[in-house]
Amino acid sequence: MHYASPKHEHLYRNVIRGRDHPSETLATLYLLTAKRKLWLRWCKAVSNQGVDWQAGRSIEPDWDGFYLEKAAKSIAGKDNTQVTLHDLLDYKDYPHELFRLVVTALVIARCEPKATREILLRKGLITAC
Numbered sequence: 001m002h003y004a005s006p007k008h009e010h011l012y013r014n015v016i017r018g019r020d021h022p023s024e025t026l027a028t029l030y031l032l033t034a035k036r037k038l039w040l041r042w043c044k045a046v047s048n049q050g051v052d053w054q055a056g057r058s059i060e061p062d063w064d065g066f067y068l069e070k071a072a073k074s075i076a077g078k079d080n081t082q083v084t085l086h087d088l089l090d091y092k093d094y095p096h097e098l099f100r101l102v103v104t105a106l107v108i109a110r111c112e113p114k115a116t117r118e119i120l121l122r123k124g125l126i127t128a129c
Helices: 007-018 024-030 036-045 067-076 085-089 095-112 114-123
Strands: none
Touching: 007 024, 024 036, 024 067, 024 095, 036 067, 067 095
16 A cells, blocks of 8 residues: 555554544545645544544645545545546646555545455554454
8 A cells, every 4th residue: 555654654554443434434534644734634523433524624725735635525425526537637736646645545445444454454554453
């Protein structure tokens, strides 16, 4: 699995530990934990029930975390302006690093939660609860 940094991997692992979320929520948490500034705006909106999209604080459009947030909301089905394939192809908005994060999140969202958990367990990214 691709992470933005070792800090991203550590934070994501801690956020999902012990929680039984659907795949879409695991994918949105993966994106929201990718950048520290983004996570600080959304961490209080995360609970065992998932992400409370009304409780978080959105990122300004002039920062790349905005595009990660937009992709997370699209995966969760909470954004009226969904991220399209054309958006992902726009190198200016989704440079290589952000594109890789979004594609990884899409893979997480596509897997069954048990399969995602099994992959993370097998790779030692999370521990059995």
